[in-house]
Amino acid sequence: MAKVEYPEEVLALVTQLKRLPGVGSRSAERIAIYLLQHKKATPLDLATALQSCDAKVSDCETCGFFTGASGCAVCDDRGRDVTTLCVVEQPTDVLPIERSGVFQGMYHCLGGRLSPLDNVRPEDLRIGGLVRRVRDAGVREIIIATASDVEGEATANYLVEILEPYECSVTRLAQGLPAGGGLEFADELTLTRAFEGRRSF
């Protein structure tokens, strides 16, 4: 008597699902069974969406944001302020800024942050392209919006150095207390930064 298992096609699907972030063995099996059994499941639509993303979505050659068949939603928008450039680590950092509505300029996604430990060097990031944009595209202010941790800071400092020769101001996002956050939840470094960056009324 052989061991009964799901058919190999189902096991292959479970293996693929298990590789997704936040999906463990049990969730993967549960999702696979849902896709096989549930009347409202649309496995072929999911397959098509995956293939369409793979075929049509790439990084914008200019800014590094995700670009589909219809072009880059940032670079192709003629209504934006081309003199201001916000430098972020990842294309996923663009949407939170957009949702806040505070920024109307262009973006530049580095594709990561400098990290000697993970072997990420300047030439692994989209830094050459940034320098070219600053040099050629009439940028007047560069806002560096890398993370406020050690590697994000190191990346920001490196960019300041690299951009020094060019005639544009380089700024960094303010650090301090998050909106709505009481002092009791702030860590020491955040408090230090909030004191250092204090402003007069």
Add this chain to the structure above:
Amino acid sequence: MAKVEYPEEVLALVTQLKRLPGVGSRSAERIAIYLLQHKKATPLDLATALQSCDAKVSDCETCGFFTGASGCAVCDDRGRDVTTLCVVEQPTDVLPIERSGVFQGMYHCLGGRLSPLDNVRPEDLRIGGLVRRVRDAGVREIIIATASDVEGEATANYLVEILEPYECSVTRLAQGLPAGGGLEFADELTLTRAFEGRRSF
């Protein structure tokens, strides 16, 4: 200035991922971005696995268990005891029983349970096929392994009635304390069933 969003291909993928059980808006976005960005992501392999499942996996015509291109792992196994039939609600109930190793007979998956509230009637379940198997295939014992809740019990009682005319014993899985479970965790009904089903040493 238009609202910046992900390309429509990415949004379509997020929509599809959000439909999976246990995947909310944020996980769907996270998974989509992983599939787009991560070096180890294999979106096309996932698409292929989905299509292969859709094309090749179906319910076994005899027992209702999942069957792939290579046939039914239960029905095609000549080493099993064909005189004993375990009736379960769902094909997913087969694997826990198989993993326990306690049962070597055949299975019959009903495809659900009787539920007047959800409008599931006997003709919606694989009951006709069960009767045919009992009549024609020399089954000597039928073990009913539907759930021990109200609908599972109702389904079991209905099956007992339907199977009455046939010369085979119909049994039901024992109810009582789960292995390793102390009395303090047992609910009243479980305790009642454990007392009712007590056995002498």
